[in-house]
Amino acid sequence: AQTVTQSQPEMSVQEAETVTLSCTYDTSESNYYLFWYKQPPSRQMILVIRQEAYKQQNATENRFSVNFQKAAKSFSLKISDSQLGDTAMYFCAFMMGNNNDMRFGAGTRLTVKP
Amino acid sequence: DTGVSQDPRHKITKRGQNVTFRCDPISEHNRLYWYRQTLGQGPEFLTYFQNEAQLEKSRLLSDRFSAERPKGSFSTLEIQRTEQGDSAMYLCASSSWDRANYGYTFGSGTRLTVV
Numbered sequence: 001a002q003t004v005t006q007s008q009p010e011m012s013v014q015e016a017e018t019v020t021l022s023c024t025y026d027t028s029e030s031n032y033y034l035f036w037y038k039q040p041p042s043r044q045m046i047l048v049i050r051q052e053a054y055k056q057q058n059a060t061e062n063r064f065s066v067n068f069q070k071a072a073k074s075f076s077l078k079i080s081d082s083q084l085g086d087t088a089m090y091f092c093a094f095m096m097g098n099n100n101d102m103r104f105g106a107g108t109r110l111t112v113k114p
Numbered sequence: 115d116t117g118v119s120q121d122p123r124h125k126i127t128k129r130g131q132n133v134t135f136r137c138d139p140i141s142e143h144n145r146l147y148w149y150r151q152t153l154g155q156g157p158e159f160l161t162y163f164q165n166e167a168q169l170e171k172s173r174l175l176s177d178r179f180s181a182e183r184p185k186g187s188f189s190t191l192e193i194q195r196t197e198q199g200d201s202a203m204y205l206c207a208s209s210s211w212d213r214a215n216y217g218y219t220f221g222s223g224t225r226l227t228v229v
Contacts, residue, residue: 004156006156009154033215037217037220043222044117044220044221044222044223045157045205045220046220047217047218047219050216050217052215091156093156095214095215097215100162100169100170101147101159101162101170102147102159102217102218103159104156104157104158105156106154106155106156107154107155107156
């Protein structure tokens with residue numbers, strides 16, 4: 001079974017600084033997809049960024065980028081120029097290539113401090 | 115399109131009562147997913163539909179849980195004889211089958227409290 005591990009239950013960062021959230025996963029599959037979702041307090045989950053396992057290039061979306069290390073099964077999220085609105089729970093998620101369902105880690109609570 | 119809608123947003127029920135939640139996916143999405151999220155944890159997969167067919171169910175979906183999507187549009191999740199351990203946020207998400215690997219669109223969830 002595929003598992004997703006987020007080893008940092010909570011993190012904080014000063015506004016305008018950079019923070020990296022860690023995620024590791026376990027799978028024997030070679031074709032899969034990885035995601036980071038953001039869940040602000042009392043609000044719905046929003047997709048932040050997506051990575052295809054067969055692509056070596058790390059995905060980037062504005063201030064958000066990933067460091068995808070396939071051999072190490074690591075998928076970290078870097079948030080640059082942190083903003084107060086980035087305060088949220090962040091979930092790492094894994095989906096096999098057959099697109100059947102998405103599995104999530106336990107999440108990291110990020111607080112951006114002014 | 116207003117996104118994925120879930121109703122109600124909050125539900126408080128007494129132990130032993132039945133509850134039903136509704137999810138309206140994005141209209142062009144033929145896949146619909148149900149997840150459960152307990153406090154401080156990530157969402158756990160419960161089940162998913164492609165059109166009206168329920169294609170996969172998690173072991174978490176005990177006999178007291180039933181989900182339907184009769185016309186391939188909205189879905190309902192019913193919990194019979196609720197227990198305190200059922201207290202959680204129930205999330206619905208949708209996608210099109212051919213773009214599921216681009217990620218799901220989630221609703222705001224239904225928070226269930228069993229007292």
